[in-house]
Amino acid sequence: MTDxxxxxxxxxxxxEASSELFGRYHSLVWGFFRxxxxxxxxxxxxxxxxxxxxxxxxxxxxxxxPFRSYLFGIAYNLLKEERRRPGQLDGPEALPGLAASxxxxxxxxxxxxxxxxxxxxxxxxxxxxxxxxxxYTEIATALDVPINTVRSRLFRARMAVKEKLE
Amino acid sequence: xTSHPTTDELMAWRDTEVAKDRAAEIAAHVATCAACTAAVTxxxxxxxxxxxxxxxxxxxxTSPVRRRSHRRMLYWASAAIVIIGLLSTVRVxxxxxxxxxxxxxxxxxxxxxxxxxxxxxxxxxxxxxxxxAAAMFDRDWNARRRVKMxxxxxxEKVLVVMFIDWQCPACRAVHMSYLPVVDAINTTTPGAxxxxxxxFPLNIRCNPNVPVEMHPAACEAAVAVRLARxxxxxxxxxxxxxxxxxxxxxxIVRQAAKDxxxxxxxxxRYSAVVADVLxxxxxGRKLEVGSTPTVFINGVLARTADNALFSxxxxxxxxxxxxxx
Numbered sequence: 001m002t003d004x005x006x007x008x009x010x011x012x013x014x015x016e017a018s019s020e021l022f023g024r025y026h027s028l029v030w031g032f033f034r035x036x037x038x039x040x041x042x043x044x045x046x047x048x049x050x051x052x053x054x055x056x057x058x059x060x061x062x063x064x065x066p067f068r069s070y071l072f073g074i075a076y077n078l079l080k081e082e083r084r085r086p087g088q089l090d091g092p093e094a095l096p097g098l099a100a101s102x103x104x105x106x107x108x109x110x111x112x113x114x115x116x117x118x119x120x121x122x123x124x125x126x127x128x129x130x131x132x133x134x135x136y137t138e139i140a141t142a143l144d145v146p147i148n149t150v151r152s153r154l155f156r157a158r159m160a161v162k163e164k165l166e
Numbered sequence: 167x168t169s170h171p172t173t174d175e176l177m178a179w180r181d182t183e184v185a186k187d188r189a190a191e192i193a194a195h196v197a198t199c200a201a202c203t204a205a206v207t208x209x210x211x212x213x214x215x216x217x218x219x220x221x222x223x224x225x226x227x228t229s230p231v232r233r234r235s236h237r238r239m240l241y242w243a244s245a246a247i248v249i250i251g252l253l254s255t256v257r258v259x260x261x262x263x264x265x266x267x268x269x270x271x272x273x274x275x276x277x278x279x280x281x282x283x284x285x286x287x288x289x290x291x292x293x294x295x296x297x298x299a300a301a302m303f304d305r306d307w308n309a310r311r312r313v314k315m316x317x318x319x320x321x322e323k324v325l326v327v328m329f330i331d332w333q334c335p336a337c338r339a340v341h342m343s344y345l346p347v348v349d350a351i352n353t354t355t356p357g358a359x360x361x362x363x364x365x366f367p368l369n370i371r372c373n374p375n376v377p378v379e380m381h382p383a384a385c386e387a388a389v390a391v392r393l394a395r396x397x398x399x400x401x402x403x404x405x406x407x408x409x410x411x412x413x414x415x416x417x418i419v420r421q422a423a424k425d426x427x428x429x430x431x432x433x434x435r436y437s438a439v440v441a442d443v444l445x446x447x448x449x450g451r452k453l454e455v456g457s458t459p460t461v462f463i464n465g466v467l468a469r470t471a472d473n474a475l476f477s478x479x480x481x482x483x484x485x486x487x488x489x490x491x
Contacts, residue, residue, distance in 0.1 A: 022229035030224035035377070040456070044225050052230045111215050113370050116378045129181070130216045136183045151183070155174045162212040 003067035010058040018058075022051055025071060031131055032075050037082060046082060050075045068134060069141035076124070076142050114164035118157050125150055126157035171195065176205050300483055307487045312465040313453060322360035324488045329366040329450050329460040332391060333381035336475065337459040338408040343478040344461070351485060359485060365392075365446040366458050372440050373447045383414035386432070389439045390419050394427035403427040464488050 001009070001017075003024070009017035029050050033043035053074050061070065115123055124143060128134045136154075140147040171179065171192050178184050179192045196202045315327050326348065330337045348359045367384030370376045387407050394403040406426045407414065423429040450460070459475070461468040463484050468476045476484065 019229045026227055026229075027224050030227075031221055034221045034224075035219070044227065047224070048227065048230060055230060111219055112374065112377055115216070115219075116370050126216070130213060136178075136181070151174070151178060155177055158177065158209065158212050159173075161216060162208060165212065165215055 004063050004065075007058065007061050007067055007070075008063050010055060011061055018051075018055055021054070026051065028132055029071070029075055032072065032127075033079070035127060035131065036079055042082070046075070046078050049078055053078070066138055066141065068132075069138035072128065072132060072134060072138070072142040073144070110165055111161065114161040117164070118160060119153075121145070122153045122157040122160070125153045126161070129154055170199065170202055173205050173209075176202060177209055180206055180209055300486070303480070303483045304487045304490075306471075307466065307484055310466045313462070313467075315453070315462060315465055316449060317362055320360055321357050323355075323491075324359045324464055324485055326359060326361045326485075327462045328361065328363050329446075329453075329455045329458060330363045331366055331368045331381055331384050331458040332387035332404065332407045333384045333411050333414050334368060334458045335411060338411060340459045340461065340475060341404075341408070344481050347478055347482045347485065351489070355489075358489060364449060365443045366450045366455055366460070367443065367447075368458060372443050375447065375451055381414075383416050383419045385440060385443065386416045386419040386423075386436075387414065388443045389436055390423035390427065390429060390432055392439050392442065393423065393429040393432060393435060397428040399427035399429075403429075 001020075003021065006014075006017040006021050010021065026047060030043065030047045033046045034040070037043045037046060050071070054071060057074070115126065118126065121143070125139055128139045128142065129136075134142065136147050136150045139150045139154075143150070175184065175192065176196070179189055179196075182189070184192065196206060315325065317325065317327060319325065326344075328337075328340070328344075330341065345361065348361055351359050365388040367373050367388045368376050368380040369382065369384040370379055372385035372388065391400060391403055391407070394400040403423065403426050406422055407419070410418070410422070420432050423432050453460075453462070461476070461481075463481075466484070468481060468484055470476065470480070
């Protein structure tokens with residue numbers, strides 16, 4: 001079944017469908033928060049909250065809407081709320097996403113430094129493309145910006161990272 | 167040959183985001199154009215470099231649907247406990263009034279501004295490290311996992327290793343409350359406890375485990391404190407940094423290093439010294455340091471079961487448990 005069909009089944013109350021969607025996407029949503037939220041436990045909570053919100057909103061879901069942009073739209077809204085929390089950047093309780101098996105720390109350090117230097121929306125667009133592999137249309141829908149903005153910001157972000165790495 | 171596509175268009179083509187007809191044209195062009203091939207290759211290299219940022223595996227999570235049914239079970243279990251409790255009110259009330267119900271916690275969390283917790287009853291009552299609570303603490307402490315710190319042992323009986331960010335308020339609190347405990351022990355038993363600090367600045371410029379420049383002057387502060395050891399003004403500089411944490415910038419730290427610690431060559435030596443900071447950071451990563459401060463006592467993580475920092479009293483009890491060995 002496609003994601004959209006599963007979402008339609010969720011709307012009818014199918015727990016199997018929601019479990020299937022969770023199975024398909026929880027790693028990706030986890031990665032979304034893990035690369036953006038300092039607190040590991042909070043990233044886990046936000047991942048769960050995304051799926052809770054997804055299920056709650058299932059009755060309002062329209063099948064013609066691409067599922068992935070719908071899902072990451074929810075995640076992005078939760079992220080925006082999270083960023084508004086006072087002291088958000090002042091509270092590390094866990095390591096941010098970095099695999100213990102990271103092969104080349106120097107490269108990662110430069111990459112993250114380059115990404116950290118980007119404008120917030122440029123960074124969000126870049127990460128949604130590179131890690132969540134969303135299409136330009138899906139990114140535009142998730143972030144509620146025009147598709148041309150996605151393309152121009154993605155280009156700008158990639159050029160900035162490229163320049164930094166050189 | 168058709169005219170060159172723009173780099174922006176090449177990027178969209180590589181991302182399969184251009185219309186089919188135009189994609190065919192671009193593909194034909196790139197196949198015969200070295201400059202455009204190079205531009206596409208450069209884009210691919212950039213993406214590959216970004217992909218090097220791998221994250222840890224997701225924790226075991228259950229679908230919210232299953233969690234909800236889990237919660238329903240918890241709800242009924244809780245209801246059953248309440249009913250049983252009502253049937254034995256007297257016993258429950260007695261238990262609730264007992265001082266041993268107090269759960270010691272020491273919140274320095276800078277995410278949440280938790281209210282100050284009272285000292286645990288078993289410590290403030292003067293029971294020292296010999297009461298039943300201390301025995302319970304010792305049992306828990308001695309059962310914990312020990313890790314190798316990679317720091318050569320000295321004459322001390324207890325080695326305390328603190329992973330610190332000098333711009334972190336929790337580090338200040340721990341530093342200022344734990345060290346008097348160590349001093350008190352060393353006064354009666356000289357050299358029994360040695361404290362070693364290791365840098366774990368929360369700033370991407372000198373710590374690849376951090377996504378942003380969380381504490382803007384943390385790297386300069388780490389370097390400055392190391393250089394202040396040479397001028398024997400380390401403690402003065404640390405005190406100054408702690409007192410001015412909220413307003414620190416790299417420039418302010420450089421100036422303070424000069425004014426407070428007599429370090430005049432911070433910029434010249436920064437690159438060399440920051441390499442040592444990175445070595446500490448790497449050690450911290452290997453030891454799975456997840457926040458600052460992180461304190462190890464003879465290789466045992468000094469945190470409560472729910473990952474809160476030890477109170478000074480718990481820290482003292484852990485030291486006492488190690489000194490008994």
